[in-house]
Amino acid sequence: MAMRLPLPGSEPTPPLEDDFERDLHTEHQLLNMGPSHPATHGTVKFLIELDGESIVDLDIQVGYLHRGFEKECESGTWYQAIPYTDRLNYNSAILANLGYVMAVEKLLGIEPPERCLWLRTLGGELSRLGDHLTRCGAACLELAAMTPFLYGIEAREITWDLQEMLCGARVTSNYIRIGGVKHDLAPGFPAKCRDAIAKIRALLRDFDDVITGNRIFVDRLRGTGVISREDCLRWAVTGPILRSAGVGLDLRKQAPYLVYDQLDFDIPVGEVGDNYDRYLVCVEEMQQSLRIVEQCLVKLEKLGPGPVNTLDPRVRWPAKGRVFNRMEELIQQFKSVTEGPRVPAGEAYHAIESANGELGFYVVSDGSAVPYKVRCRPPSFINLPPMRKMLKGALLADLIPTFDFINMVGGECDR
Amino acid sequence: MEHFDSPALRCLLERFPNAVQATHAAFGDATAQVERGSLLEIMRCLRDEPGLDFEMLSDVTAVDWLGQQPRFELVYHLYSVKQNHRVRIKSRVPEHEPEIASLVPLWPSADWMEREVWDLYGIRFSGHPDLRRILLYEEFEGHPLRKDYPKEKRQPLVGPRN
Numbered sequence: 303m304a305m306r307l308p309l310p311g312s313e314p315t316p317p318l319e320d321d322f323e324r325d326l327h328t329e330h331q332l333l334n335m336g337p338s339h340p341a342t343h344g345t346v347k348f349l350i351e352l353d354g355e356s357i358v359d360l361d362i363q364v365g366y367l368h369r370g371f372e373k374e375c376e377s378g379t380w381y382q383a384i385p386y387t388d389r390l391n392y393n394s395a396i397l398a399n400l401g402y403v404m405a406v407e408k409l410l411g412i413e414p415p416e417r418c419l420w421l422r423t424l425g426g427e428l429s430r431l432g433d434h435l436t437r438c439g440a441a442c443l444e445l446a447a448m449t450p451f452l453y454g455i456e457a458r459e460i461t462w463d464l465q466e467m468l469c470g471a472r473v474t475s476n477y478i479r480i481g482g483v484k485h486d487l488a489p490g491f492p493a494k495c496r497d498a499i500a501k502i503r504a505l506l507r508d509f510d511d512v513i514t515g516n517r518i519f520v521d522r523l524r525g526t527g528v529i530s531r532e533d534c535l536r537w538a539v540t541g542p543i544l545r546s547a548g549v550g551l552d553l554r555k556q557a558p559y560l561v562y563d564q565l566d567f568d569i570p571v572g573e574v575g576d577n578y579d580r581y582l583v584c585v586e587e588m589q590q591s592l593r594i595v596e597q598c599l600v601k602l603e604k605l606g607p608g609p610v611n612t613l614d615p616r617v618r619w620p621a622k623g624r625v626f627n628r629m630e631e632l633i634q635q636f637k638s639v640t641e642g643p644r645v646p647a648g649e650a651y652h653a654i655e656s657a658n659g660e661l662g663f664y665v666v667s668d669g670s671a672v673p674y675k676v677r678c679r680p681p682s683f684i685n686l687p688p689m690r691k692m693l694k695g696a697l698l699a700d701l702i703p704t705f706d707f708i709n710m711v712g713g714e715c716d717r
Numbered sequence: 718m719e720h721f722d723s724p725a726l727r728c729l730l731e732r733f734p735n736a737v738q739a740t741h742a743a744f745g746d747a748t749a750q751v752e753r754g755s756l757l758e759i760m761r762c763l764r765d766e767p768g769l770d771f772e773m774l775s776d777v778t779a780v781d782w783l784g785q786q787p788r789f790e791l792v793y794h795l796y797s798v799k800q801n802h803r804v805r806i807k808s809r810v811p812e813h814e815p816e817i818a819s820l821v822p823l824w825p826s827a828d829w830m831e832r833e834v835w836d837l838y839g840i841r842f843s844g845h846p847d848l849r850r851i852l853l854y855e856e857f858e859g860h861p862l863r864k865d866y867p868k869e870k871r872q873p874l875v876g877p878r879n
Contacts, residue, residue: 364851365851372862675778679775683829
């Protein structure tokens with residue numbers, strides 16, 4: 303983890319002379335920022351009450367990207383909700399697929415084969431890497447540092463190329479299936495992936511050299527957007543923000559799913575809970591994600607070819623050869639396609655650690671082939687309201703890095 | 718009623734034997750259905766009781782069981798970082814009086830999530846400091862996640878506001 307620079311001695315600003323104070327008439331000013339503002343990557347509106355340059359109060363207005371995700375899910379099959387999850391957090395679509403599918407699998411009681419678990423972990427970590435690169439790169443851009451943004455986005459391109467090789471799409475992956483994944487690794491993937499990891503490591507080194515110790519960057523991040531450990535818990539904040547405040551909560555360690563209990567990785571934890579700590583936590587998490595990807599590649603090569611989908615007939619289509627030659631399998635295929643799988647009645651909640659924090663899905667089934675209720679617990683939506691507390695009394699300019707490192711993603715926040 | 722070895726359910730069954738209506742632990746998720754009048758009291762107990770320590774109100778949502786009485790079901794997910802355990806609390810509210818106590822006095826995270834439930838389901842939270850729509854706009858008619866709200870329903874056009 304990169305080292306924090308020592309704090310310079312902070313001198314209190316000298317009080318203003320009475321003469322300057324006496325006749326000065328000031329009044330608070332209301333400023334609309336957004337919903338489409340070049341310095342915020344996300345459609346969100348801030349209604350800011352300003353006293354000079356200081357923020358007196360702040361109203362955060364979300365919902366500009368509301369597309370009725372939950373309503374749409376209630377009108378299709380359980381499978382048809384998976385592409386919608388891609389469009390929640392579009393920076394890390396595979397993680398959103400994974401959260402939904404694991405909740406449905408919990409209801410169905412399906413255990414995917416081992417190779418599938420490793421593939422999901424690999425895809426998920428590539429996704430997380432892309433998400434953190436977007437967050438850190440875009441934050442630099444919005445603080446007027448163009449060069450590190452380009453390094454970050456170049457590295458993200460590489461992760462997207464890998465995701466394209468994995469599932470055929472760069473952004474909206476639609477990779478995870480109930481009981482499996484879309485398909486196994488393409489030939490030559492491990493070699494290409496190792497090559498890409500080396501390139502990403504080099505880019506992250508450049509990124510680190512350019513910006514981590516940069517005086518302007520550090521000054522704008524350090525001591526801004528501070529939130530305490532207790533406040534994080536009260537506001538149910540999770541992910542890098544909570545870890546930057548000194549709580550080592552990561553569901554990959556606390557409630558290991560997939561194969562995270564067999565992997566060797568560390569959870570970086572901050573001290574102060576300011577934007578600089580959040581930046582450092584994210585940068586270190588990217589290194590840890592690369593480590594996990596490498597371990598997944600080794601394990602997948604060791605496992606050798608094998609099934610990547612469950613054989614459970616409730617969710618899998620029968621083999622094509624049988625569909626073409628046998629009546630029963632033909633009927634099964636027809637029913638699977640037209641009706642979709644029936645999920646036993648009940649309710650389940652499953653949470654995974656997404657790039658922004660706890661991404662949970664609460665699914666309710668009434669026993670039919672259509673979800674009765676799909677609730678996404680969106681970390682972006684829940685991490686955003688404490689921003690008001692973080693920024694009260696701060697300077698207007700502090701809003702930009704604070705918002706960047708909260709990493710609100712419109713698709714996930716507004717659903 | 719059984720506590721399924723969950724410390725939270727055990728505590729609730731001891732302290733509030735009359736308010737807990739049902740419990741289950743399907744798929745490992747400890748769940749209690751409670752009477753809506755006691756919600757605030759029960760939640761305070763879950764938050765403050767040593768050994769339970771639910772510091773986090775992780776999620777608030779609702780389910781519309783159209784045709785059943787009472788119609789709406791509030792679903793709360795609680796998480797304790799200290800103890801690393803979870804519990805789900807559910808409470809039903811009737812259609813003619815869709816109202817329940819707000820949890821904002823206990824956890825500020827309830828603020829936006831309750832606003833969302835009000836917005837999409839039309840369930841009011843008494844004691845909420847600022848209960849207004851959050852994902853939709855003020856002029857929106859109806860509450861779209863109710864099962865009797867048709868997906869294709871059109872909304873009146875709203876002109877620009879200043």
